[in-house]
Amino acid sequence: MRDPNRANRYPLRRRQVVEHLVTDMDDLLVVAGLGAPTWDATAAGDRDLTCPLWGAMGGTAMIGLGLALARPDRRVLVVTGDGDMLMGLGSLATVALQRPANLSVVVLDNERYGETGMQATHTAGPTDLAAVAHACGFEQAATLHDEEELDRATPAILEGEGPLFFAVKVRAEAPPLVLPPRDGAHLKDRFRMALIGTE
Amino acid sequence: MTDSPPTWPADIHAALKALGVRHVPCVPDAGHARLIELCRNDDEMRVVPLTTEEEGVAMLAGSWLGGRRGVLLMQSSGIGNCVNMFSTVRVGRYPLLTLIAMRGQWGEANPWQMPMGRNAAAILELSGFQVLGLDDAGMAAETVSAGGRTAFEANEMVAVLVSQRLIGSKAFAPTEDG
Numbered sequence A: 001m002r003d004p005n006r007a008n009r010y011p012l013r014r015r016q017v018v019e020h021l022v023t024d025m026d027d028l029l030v031v032a033g034l035g036a037p038t039w040d041a042t043a044a045g046d047r048d049l050t051c052p053l054w055g056a057m058g059g060t061a062m063i064g065l066g067l068a069l070a071r072p073d074r075r076v077l078v079v080t081g082d083g084d085m086l087m088g089l090g091s092l093a094t095v096a097l098q099r100p101a102n103l104s105v106v107v108l109d110n111e112r113y114g115e116t117g118m119q120a121t122h123t124a125g126p127t128d129l130a131a132v133a134h135a136c137g138f139e140q141a142a143t144l145h146d147e148e149e150l151d152r153a154t155p156a157i158l159e160g161e162g163p164l165f166f167a168v169k170v171r172a173e174a175p176p177l178v179l180p181p182r183d184g185a186h187l188k189d190r191f192r193m194a195l196i197g198t199e
Numbered sequence B: 001m002t003d004s005p006p007t008w009p010a011d012i013h014a015a016l017k018a019l020g021v022r023h024v025p026c027v028p029d030a031g032h033a034r035l036i037e038l039c040r041n042d043d044e045m046r047v048v049p050l051t052t053e054e055e056g057v058a059m060l061a062g063s064w065l066g067g068r069r070g071v072l073l074m075q076s077s078g079i080g081n082c083v084n085m086f087s088t089v090r091v092g093r094y095p096l097l098t099l100i101a102m103r104g105q106w107g108e109a110n111p112w113q114m115p116m117g118r119n120a121a122a123i124l125e126l127s128g129f130q131v132l133g134l135d136d137a138g139m140a141a142e143t144v145s146a147g148g149r150t151a152f153e154a155n156e157m158v159a160v161l162v163s164q165r166l167i168g169s170k171a172f173a174p175t176e177d178g
């Protein structure tokens, strides 16, 4: 029997996972999915080269794809939630078909819709996101359960040949909100200014 | 009249090229078939097949973040798949140029195409688009260039509705079969 509360005991903590991936990676281009992943990315540093989303549910991986195809010279990291990824499952097929070598998709899989009251997502049930990604054509797709697995996967996430997909099982918890600016136009303009020197 | 293929798809392709469009996400429509082929054969363009049109809306926001221009090709039914993602473009003042092959208009024989076809322009306008109609093959390049300029230079959402009259309506059965 699957334990519906197992995610309450997962050892990895979402804030540490994001901090671990982003800290000191000044050149990394980050797209953060709506809700908690955006708060996590902001807690790791309100950086110009992070595009934090306050909406666009289901679109985070595709924003990452557009960016990765536009800038093949830079590593793009998509950090998002399992709820967001489930809404855009088709995008895994679209990304895999393009084979962007510089794109890594990391899903913080707490098996919950955290932002809306911790309702169980499909990954609390039978759905295995890494298996979906693999079946869509991601040659490297895996689920990470603890610090040792995360450490072992980190070089691939930050430098490996993409597209890469990792579902990181993180504890179902709601750390304090750390909010980025809300104005989407400002977030876009500062990103472009930092990356290409123009609005 | 000869049966030589129409030149408006090539005119649109040339206009897109002049605008610097590189990314071409799309869900195919018969009305865009020739244009998609021209983009596929263009080494400077990247056609990105989507599983649903909203992916293209999100993708082009990412393309713009990285400094690339794109165009989303879809048929009118696809508008309905995009509505929430249009909010991201609007709130972020991202440019968005989309060329929409219309169904549910001139001589439509599939009743399932009617609701989205009828509502296309209204939904787009409610979502914040400038909507440009394209009924006349001779205006294709001009319309796409004007739309592109507004999208990429004024950071606007612009939809060009390619009329079914221009594309031709799809036949499902010879009339003698009823």
Ligand SMILES: Cc1ncc(C[n+]2csc(CCOP(=O)(O)OP(=O)(O)O)c2C)c(N)n1
Pocket: A033, A034, A035, A036, A037, A055, A057, A080, A081, A082, A083, A084, A085, A108, A110, A112, A113, A114, A115, A116, A121, B084
């Ligand atoms: C189209 C749409 N549907 C529903 C919502 C409401 N909503 C906001 S955040 C969220 C849950 C996101 O869950 P997940 O991606 O797993 O992130 P978590 O907070 O669990 O890390 C939902 C359903 C929304 N913003 N947009």
